[in-house]
Amino acid sequence: MKSISRLKKCVGAASMDSPPPLLLLHLLRPYSLNVIELGNGPERDPSTLINDFTRFCYQRDLPRAMTALHSMQNHKIWADSITYSELIKCCLARGAIEQGKVVHKHIFSDGYQPKTFLLNVLLNMYVKFNLLNEAQMLFVQMPQRNFVSWTTMIAAFSDADLNDKALEFLILMLREGARPNMFTYSSVLRACAGLPNLRQLHCGIIRTGLDSDVFVRSALIDNYSKWGELQNALCVFNEMVTADLVVWNSIIGGFAQNSDGDEALNLFIRMKRAGFLADQSTLTSALRACTGLALLELGRQLHVHVLKFHQDLILNNALLDMYCKCGSLEDANSVFSRMVDKDVISWSTMIIGMAQNGFSQQALKLFEAMKVSGTRPNYITVLGVLFACSHAGLVDNGQYYFRSMKKLFGIDPGREHYGCMVDLLGRAGKLDEAVQLIHEMEYEPDAVTWRTLLGACRVHRNMDLAVYAAKQILKLDPSDAGTYILLSNIYANSQRWEDVAEVRRTMRGRRVKKEPGCSWIEVNKQIHAFILGDYSHPQIDEISRELNQLIWRLKEMGYVPDTNFVLQDLEGEQKEDSLLYHSEKLAIVFGMMNLSLEKTIRIRKNLRICGDCHVFAKLLAKMECRSIVIRDPIRYHHFRDGVCSCGDYW
């Protein structure tokens, strides 16, 4: 009966200010009945005060609620925990830090003993305001802590990348006898900074049976993926019964980020069959998979779905990158120009895309436009700019940007920037300056640095330096097949067969296997792979016939196979034969046979294109009036009308 009269008072008080009808419904909810813990208010009716306060809290009327709070403080009366938690929510939503602190003071004033629940809410407020010190102080002062208090702190440390603290708190929590739940584990997993920790946590999770929780599962999958343990990620994914969208997204993203686009796309298809609708995260990962595999047609299909999430920045960035990496700058440009929001990643993606596709001058122009737009370049942007310079031989521009990057953009040159400069100088034939830079830089040269120099030596046929660089690489990375091949190639070019044999022996001794050249082409939604020495493609006979005819016609135009690119010490026609079956040639011919004339033939390669295939593609593009794009692991070649976008500089 008491509560009913209080309720009437509440409603009465509310209707005096004539609130909208919905508010009345709010007030009828049970918590307005919990007006308890009254102090000895002097003259004013304390329940009216609390009613006002409660109403303002639920109305999200922060200024009035704070005024009411002051009056309550003066009268030494307190509301119930839930009302305070509503007020704190309101402070959080408005970013009202000072008001939050006033509430904090109030609920500790005059001996009032707030419940653990309320202190957890307050703790969370400090965490969300990023006031970790305040949160920690409160945590220490709390008379009692429960598993929510611990979890709140652990999540806070994980978010702040204070991984050791997060793990430490898990241990302290266990010691104090508080039991972690799925919230705790999903939070602590984000802080897990190594495989051994991850395995330990996973064991603990299995013991408690919490591995069926979708939050825990997605965190586990995500974590295993982060350490490249895709098999374990897949185990977590497959083991259980049901997955939600985020669990699917975790596993798809895991494969996409670990350059296994095939598996990512397989899972993407399975997800759709299972009845889930792709969201931004799914599409971003699927696009990334297309980017890695250079699947332009599939990427275009995904573009249609991207439109549903118009102006999602991350998704648009992924789309942009997909078009760049699939060699379609027209599409990339059109996406880029339509993007309302562009961040440093959008600009960097486009700059790098232009540079990789052979449009370095445009890339530099875009960089200028970026600066005008007010977006600050970062480490990667500058890398892209230097990359653009090195791929077009723009030595002066490159040196200018490199020397002034600290002053202009506040970015210290990192190892990779030096790498770009070694590339720039080396390719431009300034091998001595490149070597000098390697010695000058404050980083110990790594295998990548030496590989860059080796590439330049190959272009400029500096054998002695090449041998030196190759030996440095193999010291640092004895399993680098490409370097052995290159080294034996260099020896073969100078007819040093003894040295060739020695390199081969070393390779065999160290069980280093040469990666076979492989080219992929997408035709009618199917991916066709051509691997050197593998003739299992169903149309291989027709392709070979066609290839032979084309070469015969090309030779009449003056094509001379460049046998420098043959690895074995073979003679005459045998040499030409092994060149003939380079995978990109087969893929190009297959594309010509299966794609209509106006369609660009797009090939992706796992190894860098050889000089002979490069000449072949240029001449073929002219003779057959076709446009051919080949993407190798480093850059792109657009062949049209007898020339390549790389300007033969690669």
Place this chain on the structure above:
DNA sequence: ATAGGGTTAG
């Protein structure tokens, strides 16, 4: 009642 998960450029 209060605490937890997935997506973009080298």
